[in-house]
Amino acid sequence: MLLRVENLHVEVGGKLLLKGVDMEIGEGETHVLFGPNGSGKSSLVMALIGHPGYRLIDGRIFFKGVDITEKPIDERIRMGMGVVFQNPPRLYGVKLRELINRVARDRTREDGVLMMLDRLNISEELLERYVNVGFSGGEVKRCEIAQVLAMNPDLLILDEPDSGVDVENLELIGKELAKILEDRSALVITHHGYILRYLKPSKAHVMLQGRIVCDGDPDHILNQIMREGYRWCERCRLMRKS
Amino acid sequence: MQVDEEELRKALNKPATYGRDLDLSQYSTRAVGEPEVVKEVIERSFEVGVDLRKRDSLTTFLQIDHRALYKSIQRRLEGDIELMPIEEAVKRYEWVRELLWRLRSPYEDKYTAFNALHGSGGYFLRILEDRKMHIPIQACFFMFSPGIIQSVHNIIVADPGSEAQILTGCTTHPKISRGLHVGVTEIYVRSGAKLNYTMIHKWNPGFDVRPRTGILVEDDAALLHNYIALGYVGSFQSYPTARLLGENSKIAMNNIVYLQGSSEMDLGGEVIMEGDGGRVELLTNAVAAEDARIISRGRIVCEGEDGRGHISCRGLMLSDSAEISAIPCLVSRKMSSELTHEAAIGRIAEDQLFYLMARGISREEAESLIVRGFLDLSPMKLPDHLEKGVRKIIDMALEGF
Numbered sequence: 001m002l003l004r005v006e007n008l009h010v011e012v013g014g015k016l017l018l019k020g021v022d023m024e025i026g027e028g029e030t031h032v033l034f035g036p037n038g039s040g041k042s043s044l045v046m047a048l049i050g051h052p053g054y055r056l057i058d059g060r061i062f063f064k065g066v067d068i069t070e071k072p073i074d075e076r077i078r079m080g081m082g083v084v085f086q087n088p089p090r091l092y093g094v095k096l097r098e099l100i101n102r103v104a105r106d107r108t109r110e111d112g113v114l115m116m117l118d119r120l121n122i123s124e125e126l127l128e129r130y131v132n133v134g135f136s137g138g139e140v141k142r143c144e145i146a147q148v149l150a151m152n153p154d155l156l157i158l159d160e161p162d163s164g165v166d167v168e169n170l171e172l173i174g175k176e177l178a179k180i181l182e183d184r185s186a187l188v189i190t191h192h193g194y195i196l197r198y199l200k201p202s203k204a205h206v207m208l209q210g211r212i213v214c215d216g217d218p219d220h221i222l223n224q225i226m227r228e229g230y231r232w233c234e235r236c237r238l239m240r241k242s
Numbered sequence: 243m244q245v246d247e248e249e250l251r252k253a254l255n256k257p258a259t260y261g262r263d264l265d266l267s268q269y270s271t272r273a274v275g276e277p278e279v280v281k282e283v284i285e286r287s288f289e290v291g292v293d294l295r296k297r298d299s300l301t302t303f304l305q306i307d308h309r310a311l312y313k314s315i316q317r318r319l320e321g322d323i324e325l326m327p328i329e330e331a332v333k334r335y336e337w338v339r340e341l342l343w344r345l346r347s348p349y350e351d352k353y354t355a356f357n358a359l360h361g362s363g364g365y366f367l368r369i370l371e372d373r374k375m376h377i378p379i380q381a382c383f384f385m386f387s388p389g390i391i392q393s394v395h396n397i398i399v400a401d402p403g404s405e406a407q408i409l410t411g412c413t414t415h416p417k418i419s420r421g422l423h424v425g426v427t428e429i430y431v432r433s434g435a436k437l438n439y440t441m442i443h444k445w446n447p448g449f450d451v452r453p454r455t456g457i458l459v460e461d462d463a464a465l466l467h468n469y470i471a472l473g474y475v476g477s478f479q480s481y482p483t484a485r486l487l488g489e490n491s492k493i494a495m496n497n498i499v500y501l502q503g504s505s506e507m508d509l510g511g512e513v514i515m516e517g518d519g520g521r522v523e524l525l526t527n528a529v530a531a532e533d534a535r536i537i538s539r540g541r542i543v544c545e546g547e548d549g550r551g552h553i554s555c556r557g558l559m560l561s562d563s564a565e566i567s568a569i570p571c572l573v574s575r576k577m578s579s580e581l582t583h584e585a586a587i588g589r590i591a592e593d594q595l596f597y598l599m600a601r602g603i604s605r606e607e608a609e610s611l612i613v614r615g616f617l618d619l620s621p622m623k624l625p626d627h628l629e630k631g632v633r634k635i636i637d638m639a640l641e642g643f
């Protein structure tokens with residue numbers, strides 16, 4: 001098992017956001033996580049990589065068989081996690097080129113990075129700009145993905161890589177991710193599932209109010225959510241409880 | 243301008259409005275030995291952006307202690323500019339004398355008074371009408387003798403329609419622990435001229451520095467005034483004053499400061515828009531480490547129509563025993579003016595730190611990336627090679643941070 005999350009309880013600012021999350025992702029598997037706004041998906045991402053503001057109340061996280069619950073963020077990243085953030089911060093004064101080079105160091109060859117940037121349609125002009133400062137929504141996503149690809153991780157955690165991305169750029173992103181995911185694992189968060197046209201997840205999870213309430217076939221679950229919204233999951237949860 | 247010696251002597255006891263008061267009798271006026279361009283001079287000058295190894299091919303002025311030691315004009319620029327020690331210029335041109343103490347009063351405080359009475363050296367630089375220069379002209383003031391006062395007077399005249407880049411580096415021998423640098427600089431930017439003036443300082447912990455800068459900008463002329471200080475200083479106080487005299491005169495003052503140890507800096511700037519359509523931007527990014535104390539002042543006065551002015555002061559605190567104060571001030575005397583300011587002081591933003599660490603960058607390296615980013619050079623619009631050089635200097639100063 002590449003990632004195992006057990007009974008995860010996480011609190012932010014005194015508020016319990018994750019209330020007992022369990023999840024397992026095996027080697028080479030891609031999983032998708034659905035859930036309404038505010039259900040706790042991004043909080044799970046933050047807890048997985050060890051954001052100090054997300055306080056672990058209970059539960060454990062294992063990565064590559066190692067208990068990483070107490071490990072600091074940089075160590076988890078070094079072990080092979082990589083994240084595309086939903087809302088990355090702006091970095092004034094730090095050029096995108098500088099950051100990508102720094103991130104790729106020791107992990108990806110320079111010519112490989114250059115070709116990847118080219119395939120993702122990241123221009124020289126963008127590389128000279130400060131990270132996320134004045135970037136369009138789609139540019140932010142492509143740059144997030146470029147950084148994660150440059151990191152070359154074993155587990156990619158993608159928090160809405162497809163939101164705000166136009167059709168053509170979705171194809172660029174989708175193909176790049178599909179290629180790297182041939183021999184990696186991923187946890188993908190998506191609302192409308194556009195990116196799933198390119199990635200073939202083996203399993204889906206649904207999160208409601210800080211709990212995983214459903215695991216199952218990605219196509220089936222997405223279809224149901226698209227048709228009936230999350231009411232369907234609510235009902236499903238009630239059924240399971242009884 | 244004629245100066246009144248009696249008044250000057252009285253002013254010798256007058257403390258400056260801002261900054262720690264210094265006892266001038268504690269410094270020596272005598273230079274020891276014959277200055278030479280030795281290895282330390284070359285290396286240290288390089289840290290303030292002046293490349294003395296290229297002094298024969300670049301337009302260069304070098305003063306060590308009281309002596310103007312070296313002066314060269316790039317062959318291609320002969321006939322485009324004039325560069326000489328100030329004493330020589332005053333002898334050669336009657337009108338240069340008239341430009342002295344026009345933009346700054348010699349009776350302002352003990353430092354200007356001392357300069358007017360006992361100052362020695364400085365350069366006169368004139369860029370002739372409509373000449374456009376793209377390679378920087380470099381000047382270096384170097385302090386070599388322990389405990390000395392270096393007190394220089396510079397005059398810069400950018401004639402109508404001219405364009406130039408000027409780099410002035412001020413520094414001291416690395417082994418000297420005390421001294422006072424007083425630099426009076428008067429900058430005349432004539433109609434339609436564009437000047438980019440950059441000053442880089444690197445001092446030692448016990449050094450005191452009191453620059454006095456006066457600026458005049460005429461119609462459609464623009465001055466970019468950049469100041470960079472890195473590392474240590476005893477006490478530093480400066481408050482350049484600028485008059486935007488003409489129509490559509492423009493000035494931007496950018497300060498980038500990184501101070502450590504128990505350095506004290508009181509850095510300011512005042513611009514008065516007298517003409518119509520003036521544009522002013524005062525920008526300070528200051529980083530205070532260890533026990534450093536930084537005060538950043540900015541004042542914009544708008545007297546002409548349609549003036550626009552903005553003050554931005556950002557402070558980054560790297561230690562609990564450091565201190566940063568931001569004191570912006572806006573004065574408007576016209577309904578058509580628009581003046582704004584923003585000031586923000588804080589520590590390294592946690593979300594940025596976390597983001598970089600989530601890219602596999604260690605905390606230390608992430609902090610250093612953010613601090614480097616904070617010392618952003620882009621508003622200074624330096625020529626590429628100079629920007630690269632300054633970046634290297636910043637990296638050197640931040641080493642071990």
Ligand SMILES: Nc1ncnc2c1ncn2[C@@H]1O[C@H](COP(=O)(O)OP(=O)(O)OP(=O)(O)O)[C@@H](O)[C@H]1O
Nearest residue numbers: 012013015017035036037038039040041042043044
């Ligand atoms: N630092 C915080 N302080 C207070 N509340 C927070 C904080 N971070 C998250 N929350 C709250 O926790 C809940 C879950 O947020 P989270 O970002 O995990 O949701 P999400 O499932 O990713 O939603 P979306 O689909 O909108 O991205 C939200 O109600 C959010 O407002």
Ligand SMILES: [Mg+2]
Nearest residue numbers: 041042043086
């Ligand atoms: Mg989210």
